[in-house]
Amino acid sequence: MKVALVQVASPDGETQAERIARVEQTLRGLNGVDLIVLPELWSAGYFHFDDYASLAETMDGPTVTMCSRVARDLQAHVHLGSIVETSGNGQLKNTSILLSPEGRVIHSYSKVHVFGYQSLESKLLTPGSALPVVQTPFGRVTGTTCYDLRFPGLWMELSKRGVELVIVPAAWPAARREHWRLLTSARALEHQIFVLACNAVGEQAGVTLGGHSRVVDPSGVVLAEAGDEEEVLIVDIDPDQVRATREEFPVLADRLPAYDHLTN
Numbered sequence: 001m002k003v004a005l006v007q008v009a010s011p012d013g014e015t016q017a018e019r020i021a022r023v024e025q026t027l028r029g030l031n032g033v034d035l036i037v038l039p040e041l042w043s044a045g046y047f048h049f050d051d052y053a054s055l056a057e058t059m060d061g062p063t064v065t066m067c068s069r070v071a072r073d074l075q076a077h078v079h080l081g082s083i084v085e086t087s088g089n090g091q092l093k094n095t096s097i098l099l100s101p102e103g104r105v106i107h108s109y110s111k112v113h114v115f116g117y118q119s120l121e122s123k124l125l126t127p128g129s130a131l132p133v134v135q136t137p138f139g140r141v142t143g144t145t146c147y148d149l150r151f152p153g154l155w156m157e158l159s160k161r162g163v164e165l166v167i168v169p170a171a172w173p174a175a176r177r178e179h180w181r182l183l184t185s186a187r188a189l190e191h192q193i194f195v196l197a198c199n200a201v202g203e204q205a206g207v208t209l210g211g212h213s214r215v216v217d218p219s220g221v222v223l224a225e226a227g228d229e230e231e232v233l234i235v236d237i238d239p240d241q242v243r244a245t246r247e248e249f250p251v252l253a254d255r256l257p258a259y260d261h262l263t264n
């Protein structure tokens with residue numbers, strides 16, 4: 001199965017409508033790909049905090065509508081990264097969305113760990129409260145978003161829920177690129193899953209985004225890694241590799257359900 005990770009820049013002067021039109025052109029060049037993945041909040045721009053309220057979208061807003069059209073036209077799954085989602089009750093969330101080749105929303109996940117270090121996300125957005133998993137041709141899939149990578153308890157939980165492939169849209173700054181590399185590799189290796197981690201690039205409000213989107217296999221091998229410019233990373237993955245890896249080295253069978261029974 002061919003997956004394509006699309007690194008997007010969200011420069012300060014570009015409007016959301018211009019960016020959506022520009023990215024649509026890139027996506028339309030990806031004929032023959034089975035799954036397309038985009039970064040976190042690329043259409044609003046993660047670090048454009050002043051725009052969150054005005055660019056917040058519903059599930060049929062401009063970002064979802066464009067990606068759903070592309071999914072149908074290319075007959076591909078599209079993980080659109082995430083949007084600032086408004087559900088009408090005054091709360092805004094950082095919600096990632098997976099679309100089927102029919103253009104239907106088949107999975108959504110609102111970021112649980114909103115980020116507060118040199119970021120207003122934790123002030124402006126409400127954390128999610130669900131961790132749904134969906135069966136797809138790529139195996140059992142869920143998403144976690146950017147900062148969520150740092151929290152092993154969340155990953156332990158998704159692992160317990162039988163996940164085989166995790167999509168990680170991100171707006172991870174270049175300043176902490178080695179953390180990004182280490183955590184994406186470690187999460188794949190420790191849970192014997194595929195990690196498709198798609199990061200933003202370019203400058204936003206004075207912050208340089210790190211790029212280096214990565215596809216890591218269930219043995220922790222990095223199948224491909226992008227650079228730090230706009231780029232499409234296309235990789236072949238075999239979803240059956242999850243089962244094969246776990247059969248060959250059945251470490252997950254030795255994991256205890258909890259460790260808090262251990263005495264001091």
Ligand SMILES: O=C(O)CCC(=O)C(=O)O
Pocket residue numbers: 040046115145146147148150170171172173176179
């Ligand atoms: O954890 C980090 O270093 C980056 C997190 C981040 O930028 C985000 O969650 O959007």
